[in-house]
Amino acid sequence: MCFVLYAGTTKPIPRSEFDEDAPNLSVKSLTEHDAPIKAHFSKPEIQYIGSTSCCGCDFPHSILQNGGWPHFEGPDPDAERDASRRRNMESLAALLRTTGEDAVELYGVWDGHFAASPKARESVSFEKLLDPGFHFKERGFYRVSLENNAGRGSGPTQE
Numbered sequence: 001m002c003f004v005l006y007a008g009t010t011k012p013i014p015r016s017e018f019d020e021d022a023p024n025l026s027v028k029s030l031t032e033h034d035a036p037i038k039a040h041f042s043k044p045e046i047q048y049i050g051s052t053s054c055c056g057c058d059f060p061h062s063i064l065q066n067g068g069w070p071h072f073e074g075p076d077p078d079a080e081r082d083a084s085r086r087r088n089m090e091s092l093a094a095l096l097r098t099t100g101e102d103a104v105e106l107y108g109v110w111d112g113h114f115a116a117s118p119k120a121r122e123s124v125s126f127e128k129l130l131d132p133g134f135h136f137k138e139r140g141f142y143r144v145s146l147e148n149n150a151g152r153g154s155g156p157t158q159e
Helices: 035-040 079-097
Strands: 003-009 026-029 045-050 103-110 120-125 140-145
Touching: 035 103
Parallel strands: 120 140
Antiparallel strands: 003 045, 003 103, 026 045, 103 140
């Protein structure tokens, strides 16, 4: 099973297919399979964001366990995986900047768990995405501020 990431925006993000020969982020329209994810977003355009592994597994993420999201602090002991996750987050940040929006919504879940309600909601700054310690929480819903005064959100809450 894979971690998958979705972005909610006002206008569509240009679509791009995954290319195994030149892995990069992909952006895809929803299908009948993942359409239930729309219920969690307030923005009208919802799109799937794939990492360099095609799914979202190359985005740093923490698995929901016993009501929390344990993850190890500091760099991943696997230097290659750590570098890949950093590249993916830098690419995601660049992609979000191209939207020209003040804020973007992001929601990460396990593939197939599209109807599952968020277990946490956080308002984060654009810069926070680039923090080496940042991990998407499984079933974590994020409002990412792309404005210059980013980071003055309400912070995390659990549901």
